[in-house]
Amino acid sequence: MKLVLFDCDGTLVDSQHVIVAAMTRAFARAELALPPREAVLGIVGLSLVEAMRRLGDDDPHFPAERLADLYREAFRELRTEPGFFEPLFPGVRGVLDKLSAREDVLLGIATGKSQRGVAAVLGHHGLDGRFVTIQTADDAPSKPHPAMVLQAMAATGVHAEDTVLIGDTSFDMVMARAAGARAIGVTWGYHPRETLRQSGAERLVSDADTLVGVIDEMWEPVA
Numbered sequence: 650m651k652l653v654l655f656d657c658d659g660t661l662v663d664s665q666h667v668i669v670a671a672m673t674r675a676f677a678r679a680e681l682a683l684p685p686r687e688a689v690l691g692i693v694g695l696s697l698v699e700a701m702r703r704l705g706d707d708d709p710h711f712p713a714e715r716l717a718d719l720y721r722e723a724f725r726e727l728r729t730e731p732g733f734f735e736p737l738f739p740g741v742r743g744v745l746d747k748l749s750a751r752e753d754v755l756l757g758i759a760t761g762k763s764q765r766g767v768a769a770v771l772g773h774h775g776l777d778g779r780f781v782t783i784q785t786a787d788d789a790p791s792k793p794h795p796a797m798v799l800q801a802m803a804a805t806g807v808h809a810e811d812t813v814l815i816g817d818t819s820f821d822m823v824m825a826r827a828a829g830a831r832a833i834g835v836t837w838g839y840h841p842r843e844t845l846r847q848s849g850a851e852r853l854v855s856d857a858d859t860l861v862g863v864i865d866e867m868w869e870p871v872a
């Protein structure tokens with residue numbers, strides 16, 4: 650059996666508009682200057698408090714916990730407002746359909762989102778039940794700690810060499826490799842190709858329609 654683990658934000662769904670909007674509200678309510686958009690998108694994928702710490706340059710006096718609370722509150726509000734949703738990236742539904750139909754593949758998620766956040770995304774897109782293991786910031790240390798991948802492998806009984814993580818950031822690549830798993834970087838998310846390559850991506854994919862083929866090539870026995 651093979652295990653294909655997906656990151657969520659920047660890999661399955663394009664959440665940048667709602668993330669930037671929630672960050673803007675959180676920093677405004679804390680009366681702090683919002684960091685540049687590139688900095689905000691650069692921390693997507695980390696758990697919330699860890700993400701805020703990085704935005705505060707690891708300054709111990711930076712109110713990371715309070716900002717995380719303000720962000721959660723803003724995100725909850727935004728979800729109820731029209732116009733804020735997290736669309737699937739082009740081709741992603743086709744990838745999930747193809748992989749779900751395979752008897753040799755299990756699907757999972759490893760994300761800095763909460764269980765509640767993942768459930769909202771999957772429900773919105775009619776993807777409930779596709780993923781046999783969902784690892785989140787609620788249950789494990791922030792990426793790039795390998796715990797989410799290790800827990801997903803333990804939950805499914807799949808070995809590291811048969812596990813591949815698909816993600817858009819260096820945090821994903823480092824996490825996967827630290828767990829002994831394979832790593833594929835997708836270039837439609839929030840970190841540049843070079844960052845993905847340098848952090849351990851074995852392959853880079855820029856078109857979702859080619860992803861299943863790349864996964865299969867990766868698992869072909871070396872002649």
Ligand SMILES: [Mg+2]
Nearest residue numbers: 656658659694
């Ligand atoms: Mg991501």
